Amino acid sequence: MRTSLKPLLADWEWQARASCRGMSSSAFFSPSGERGSRRREREERARRICVGCEVVDQCAAMALRAGERYGVWGGMSTKERAGLLPAPAAPASARARRVVGE
Known part of the structure; x- marks a missing residue:
């Protein structure tokens, strides 16, 4: 069977x-231990770069599709992207414990 895959x-x-x-x-990426106002300031500088970018939508979409866990992508921080993604499913063993415990 032949499929046509795009490069x-x-x-x-x-x-x-x-x-x-x-x-x-x-x-775009936090150095180890960066927190608080330093992190917010770096993320805001990154967002200012993204604001005028012609491919900001493609960047954001790629980061969401890939479940990108770190950095600013498409003008969105890690926390902002996490708020748009569905919560990960519980492992099968955790689901089984809930069902058995009911």
Whole structure:
């Protein structure tokens, strides 16, 4: 059986047009131990880069599809993306304990 798969590169071509292209990833990803106002300030600087980006929607969609757990993608922080994703399903063993305990 033959399927027509689009080339993987086509899924990432949008990145060549991204405003962040060539920038240090440190603008978008927290260094170890970063918290509070420093984290909020870095995330806000990253969002300002994303605001004018022509591919912000593709970036956000990719991060949501991939379940990206770290960094600012498409102008959204880790916490903001987590609020848009469904909660992960409980492992089968946890579901079984709930059913048995009822």
